Amino acid sequence: MFRTPHILIVGGGYAGFYAAWHLERRLKQSEASVAILDPRPYMTYQPFLPEVVAGSIEARHVAVSLRRHLRRTTVLSGRATSIDHVSKSVHARMNDGREVELAYDTIVVTAGAVTRTLPVPGIAESAFGLKHVEEAVAIRDAFLTALDRAADMPKGPARTRALTVTFIGGGFAGVEGFGELLSLSRAALKRYPEISPDELNFHLVEASERILPEVSAKTGAWVVRSFEHRGARVHLRTTVTSALGGEVILSSGERFESDLIVWTAGIAANPTISKHTDLPINQRGLLIVRPDLRIGTDDHPVVDAWATGPACTTGDAWAAGDNAAVPDLTRTASPPYAYTVPNAQHAVRQGKRLARNITKTLRGGVTRPYRHRSLGTVATLGLGTGVFEAGPVVIKGFLGWLIHRGYQVLAIPTWERKIRVASVWVTALFLGRDVVSLASVQRPRHEFVSGGRLELRTTSEEGLADAA
Known part of the structure; x- marks a missing residue:
């Protein structure tokens, strides 16, 4: 049968x-x-x-x-x-x-x-990955919560730590996540008059001599200059040797404290x-x-x-x-x-x-080999800034960003998802970014169980509880 x-x-x-x-x-x-x-x-x-x-x-x-x-x-x-x-x-x-x-x-x-991890002290305890949607949401909420906390702090080491962001890994995930969060920070500060843009510290750490290895070296160098022009620091030929307790130590000898650390150093x-x-x-x-x-x-x-x-x-x-x-x-x-x-x-x-x-x-037929030539490389570097490269053709800035959005909305499967994504983009054109943090959703029963009792916890402790 x-x-x-x-x-x-x-x-x-x-x-x-x-x-x-x-x-x-x-x-x-x-x-x-x-x-x-x-x-x-x-x-x-x-x-x-x-x-x-x-x-x-x-x-x-x-x-x-x-x-x-x-x-x-x-x-x-x-x-x-x-x-x-x-x-x-x-x-x-x-x-x-x-x-x-x-x-x-x-x-x-x-x-x-899976995300490639290296035995760097402190990374497993304090860093986020950026491979799943839960991680992306947690990174956004952690950053916006840090802004809320910093706005009420006096100037000093704790405030500086709260306003310091570190991305480790200069591939697409790291560069795009870094650029988008940097863009969000500039928009969000319009709602935080207590915080000066100069107080924000964004660090991108890459072990090799360039970022975005999928694009040309010239284009990668332009991306670095773009980040630096926007106030960020890019550490090339540098590794993180420790992140214990949120203190980031670089192979160059430089060290700083950072409440938000994101690990995007490749896959395994x-x-x-x-x-x-x-x-x-x-x-x-x-x-x-x-x-x-x-x-x-x-x-x-x-x-x-x-x-x-x-x-x-x-x-x-x-x-x-x-x-x-x-x-x-x-x-x-x-x-x-x-x-x-x-x-x-x-x-x-x-x-x-x-x-x-x-x-x-x-059905007893003959199979065909997989053959596909790349259509080009697109990357977002934040709202209104992007890059597109296909062979000798390189388009940067606003037009590169438009190409990125156009390509990705066409690539995401199902018309239902295309329409949902495009509708959010159109709404944001008129209403701007939403800068509300919902970090508390990571612990939805906390208020119910605690009965509103006051608990004083550090940002690092909150991040670990949220991640758990």
Whole structure:
């Protein structure tokens, strides 16, 4: 008796969401069943997180609901803890604490990457990341709360600390988040006559000799000058050696205290993929995939080299996104391949190619390799300032910012989300930025439980409680 194949997608980020979304469009219900496993019930559109930090976009508008938009896909709320392809099963810890084993016929691994952390004293205790919407909201609220506190403080070390912001990492997440928060600070100070713009201290720390490695060195240098012109400091060829107690110590010997520290120093391999799977990985902990996004190599398909048993069929293991070493055929057409960079532009298109190729495989067709040439690079540096670079074409300033907004609103999935984001932008043109902090929502039961009793706590203690 014929059994409908079951496709399990591990990870609901860009690649996973788009793969499921397009599989629904291409496959009939009788051809396959699809399930997606992710601890969050939504896909986060990460390029908009810096604008969430600045309050230019509502936090919920960058979260694309899996259940609303994946109507024929079973949404499983949990996290994969290991993948055993020999037995075609995924071990998962569900959000309610249950440990379950999920069987599949075809697996799609799109679990993404995690924030890369280094053993810098104090970072784990005091810093925020900027990879999820919750972190972006927390950064915004922490900064606005610091302004409220500083406005009532006398001038001195505590006030200086409250008005000092430190971003560690000069990639896209760090630069865009830094630029947007810097822009928010200038707008917010119009409501804080007690604080002088000269009292704000913004530091961007980057270990290499330049920021934004995805753009040209000349463009990166222009971004540094733009930040410095706006009163910020950019520390190149510098690392943070300690952040204990909020005291930031740089490799240059400089030290200062900072209540808000944001860590954006790159990404690392997902530990479930790099340590808990029998699927083939490279030395960086990324899944080895062929140009058509099947796991394995041209000479050694995963089912021939790593799996056994009559249930295994060619093409039943696929991967894409930040957890996969995807060959970049625009740079080299044969092994040894260069690999696509881990960004949203590639992950979205790889998810679509996955859906096409899996559909073709189920129907006995021929798969096609993933090939995509970059459309260019866009970055926001704050309200009204941005940069766009595509080959020799570089557009900076206000026009670069408009291109960034236009590209990103077209790229975010579903018309429902496009309309919501655009409507907030239009409203802000007339009403300006909202500078209200809602940090108290991190502890919604505090007033109820305390009965209004006065508690004196430091900003650092509040940040840790909020993060918890």
